[in-house]
Amino acid sequence: xxxxxxxxxxxxxxxxxxxxxxxxxxxxxxxxxxxxxxxxxxxxxxxxxxxxxxxxxxxxxxxxxxxxxxxxxxxxxxxxxxxxxxxxxxxxxxxxxxxxxxxxxxxxxxxxxxxxxxxxxxxxxxxxxxxxxxxxxxxxxxxxxxxxxxxxxxxxxxxxxxxxxxxxxxxxxxxxxxxxxxxxxxxxxxxxxxxxxxxxxxxxxxxxxxxxxxxxxxxxxxxxxxxxxxxxxxxxxxxxxxxxxxxxxxxxxxxxxxxxxxxxxxxxxxxxxxxxxxxxxxxxxxxxxxxxxxxxxxxx
Amino acid sequence: xxxxxxxxxxxxxxxxxxxxxxxxxxxxxxxxxxxxxxxxxxxxxxxxxxxxxxxxxxxxxxxxxxxxxxxxxxxxxxxxxxxxxxxxxxxxxxxxxxxxxxxxxxxxxxxxxxxxxxxxxxxxxxxxxxxxxxxxxxxxxxxxxxxxxxxxxxxxxxxxxxxxxxxxxxxxxxxxxxxxxxxxxxxxxxxxxxxxxxxxxxxxxxxxxxxxxxxxxxxxxxxxxxxx
Numbered sequence: 353x354x355x356x357x358x359x360x361x362x363x364x365x366x367x368x369x370x371x372x373x374x375x376x377x378x379x380x381x382x383x384x385x386x387x388x389x390x391x392x393x394x395x396x397x398x399x400x401x402x403x404x405x406x407x408x409x410x411x412x413x414x415x416x417x418x419x420x421x422x423x424x425x426x427x428x429x430x431x432x433x434x435x436x437x438x439x440x441x442x443x444x445x446x447x448x449x450x451x452x453x454x455x456x457x458x459x460x461x462x463x464x465x466x467x468x469x470x471x472x473x474x475x476x477x478x479x480x481x482x483x484x485x486x487x488x489x490x491x492x493x494x495x496x497x498x499x500x501x502x503x504x505x506x507x508x509x510x511x512x513x514x515x516x517x518x519x520x521x522x523x524x525x526x527x528x529x530x531x532x533x534x535x536x537x538x539x540x541x542x543x544x545x546x547x548x549x550x551x552x553x554x555x556x557x558x559x560x561x562x563x564x565x566x567x568x569x570x571x572x573x574x575x576x577x578x579x580x581x582x583x584x585x586x587x588x589x590x591x592x593x594x595x596x597x598x599x600x601x602x603x604x605x606x607x608x609x610x611x612x613x614x615x616x617x618x619x620x621x622x623x624x625x626x627x628x629x630x631x632x633x634x635x636x637x638x639x640x641x642x643x644x645x646x647x648x649x650x651x652x
Numbered sequence: 653x654x655x656x657x658x659x660x661x662x663x664x665x666x667x668x669x670x671x672x673x674x675x676x677x678x679x680x681x682x683x684x685x686x687x688x689x690x691x692x693x694x695x696x697x698x699x700x701x702x703x704x705x706x707x708x709x710x711x712x713x714x715x716x717x718x719x720x721x722x723x724x725x726x727x728x729x730x731x732x733x734x735x736x737x738x739x740x741x742x743x744x745x746x747x748x749x750x751x752x753x754x755x756x757x758x759x760x761x762x763x764x765x766x767x768x769x770x771x772x773x774x775x776x777x778x779x780x781x782x783x784x785x786x787x788x789x790x791x792x793x794x795x796x797x798x799x800x801x802x803x804x805x806x807x808x809x810x811x812x813x814x815x816x817x818x819x820x821x822x823x824x825x826x827x828x829x830x831x832x833x834x835x836x837x838x839x840x841x842x843x844x845x846x847x848x849x850x851x852x853x854x855x856x857x858x859x860x861x862x863x864x865x866x867x868x869x870x871x872x873x874x875x876x877x878x879x880x
Contacts, residue, residue, distance in 0.1 A: 430782075437783040440853040472780070476861060483868055490875070507875040509761045 436471040436550065444473055451558035454591040460558070461551050461596055469550040474557020478523050481560055484567045485519075486512040489631030492571045496633065511631065522623050523560060527552040530616070534600055537608060545599045555596050559589040563624065570632050578632065582624055590617045712736045719799050719841050729792045729845065737798020740805050741770045744869075747808045748876055761872055769868065774798060777861045781846065784857055788849040797862070800842040801869065807834035808873045815878050827874060835870035839863050 425431040450464045490508050497503040531549045538546055566585040570578050593616050601609050696704065712735050745766035761769070778793040786793075811827045843859050850858050 434783050434785070437780075437785075439857075441856045442853070444857060472784070472857060476780075476864075480864060483864070483871075487871060505875075505877050507761070507872070507877070509765065509872075 433471075436469065438468065439470045439472060443468075443470075447473055447554075447558050448477075448561045451555075451592055452562045452588055454588060454595055456595070459596055459599060460555055460592055461547060465551055465554055469548070469554040471550075471553075473561075474523060474553055477557055477561050477564070478519050481564055481567065482512065482516045482519050484564050485515045485627055485631055488567050488571050492573060492632050495571070496573055515627070515631065518623070518627065519560070522619070523556050524553065526619055527556045530597075530612075533612070534597075537601070537604055541604045541608075547597075547600060555593065559592050559620075562589050567627075570628065578628065582628060586621055586624055590620050593617075593620065708733070708735060712739070715795075715799050716802060719802050729788065729796070732792045732795035734791070734795060734798065737770075737774075737795065737801070740798060740801045741767060744770070744801065744805045744808055744873075747805070747812060748872060750878070766872070769872075770798075770801065773865045773868070777865055780861055781850070781858050784850065784854050786846075786849045786858065788846065793846065796842055796845045797865070800838045800845075800866075803834035803837040803841070804831075804866065804869050804873055807831050807870075808876070811873060811876060812878075815876075819878065831870050831874045835866050838866045838870075842866075 425435070447464045450458070450460055486508075489511060493508070494505055527549070531547070531552050534547065562585045566581045569581045572578075594613055597612065597616060601612050711731060711733060715733075715736055745763045748761060748766055749763060774794050774797040777797060778790055781788065781793060782790065788796075807830050810830050814823050814826055814830075817823060839859075839862060842862050846858060846862065847855050
């Protein structure tokens with residue numbers, strides 16, 4: 353550190369900022385944490401992931417400073433969790449719409465999250481989806497069995513627990529596994545884009561938002577409508593996920609890229625199809641079961 | 653008397669000391685009679701038990717009236733209590749029993765499930781409101797959310813009475829109207845109390861979970877089917 357008086361005098365750490373203020377051309381050594389180092393390497397190497405880099409860089413400088421201030425509370429205090437709820441109504445609305453409309457050059461994490469991942473969206477979207485599946489499944493079973501003589505309506509309240517387990521484990525365990533996997537690959541192959549755990553949870557939570565209208569559509573007992581809506585929802589949410597994680601794996605071995613992307617898509621498909629099969633029974637399969645006992649007395 | 657004369661003699665010179673006129677030495681020494689009466693009011697140890705219970709019941713009833721006519725008053729927030737929510741929760745859970753849940757396991761919610769949904773739902777909504785930076789305290793919010801279940805409890809009682817008459821489409825239509833109206837009333841009443849504690853750009857983020865909470869409880873009330 354440069355000093356006008358005595359170059360060998362030990363400088364206290366607090367003076368560094370004021371010294372830099374005084375002499376901006378002085379050489380400085382800064383030790384960053386991993387995220388900012390990856391960011392600077394990326395900028396230095398000339399990789400520009402998407403077209404919005406101008407104002408993204410400008411806001412990234414400010415958010416880097418802010419994120420340094422934000423993460424100071426220890427994790428057992430209330431303020432630590434309050435930093436994940438630092439959003440407004442229009443932010444949530446934009447993020448939900450952004451998760452439903454995949455844009456080729458827009459990366460969900462960079463464009464919408466902007467280093468401010470929240471827990472409000474993932475949690476309440478998952479909860480809404482749980483109740484939407486349980487209620488819609490109940491209504492569709494009721495409509496399917498309406499008119500059958502020996503059917504008695506039951507609210508099937510136990511299915512809420514099963515739906516909650518399935519959806520919350522998808523929305524929280526799969527991001528954990530993906531984050532761990534990306535961390536491992538980051539150590540082996542120098543990926544220059546790293547996502548934090550909260551950002552991955554945020555992407556997965558918001559990507560489930562498209563399923564809420566799809567699940568409500570499944571109330572109508574038409575199989576072609578159900579399969580159409582499931583295909584549309586899968587394509588939209590799957591493409592948002594793939595486009596988000598593409599920059600994180602594209603510098604890796606091609607086999608790893610294919611394995612990661614297909615795992616993301618397959619898990620998404622499994623969740624959607626599994627929910628449909630378990631909660632929404634097909635009306636045609638009920639007919640042979642209903643009429644077989646009645647048909648037997650006629651065989652005499 | 654001689655002893656008194658002798659005693660007063662060392663102080664005899666004092667009677668000649670004159671006190672200057674400009675130091676006011678005057679006052680009023682009297683014990684104000686009101687303070688002891690105020691102490692009696694605050695100490696409720698000596699009152700009959702009936703009066704203690706009636707005071708709490710009157711407070712609960714007062715808050716019920718505030719829910720019936722929701723206007724932006726701070727009475728519900730200032731003197732919060734959790735007796736009313738407990739009473740309403742137990743009543744609602746009891747009314748939801750006796751359904752078709754006895755024969756098979758795919759029935760309506762059990763007593764414990766209703767309790768868990770109402771109390772854990774209220775706690776999660778309160779946490780959500782506080783994490784978003786609300787100025788309302790934890791128990792105040794629990795109190796408001798619990799008291800605003802009252803329209804849905806009334807709707808449940810009405811539904812059970814309607815179901816005694818029959819369970820066809822007409823009774824379903826009547827029940828649907830009653831439950832929808834009471835769900836709207838509950839949501840409106842609770843947002844009238846809760847919305848003021850949030851900044852304007854986050855009001856919808858706080859109102860939506862309340863909407864979802866009363867929607868789920870309304871769904872439980874509507875889908876109650878009696879044992880045949």
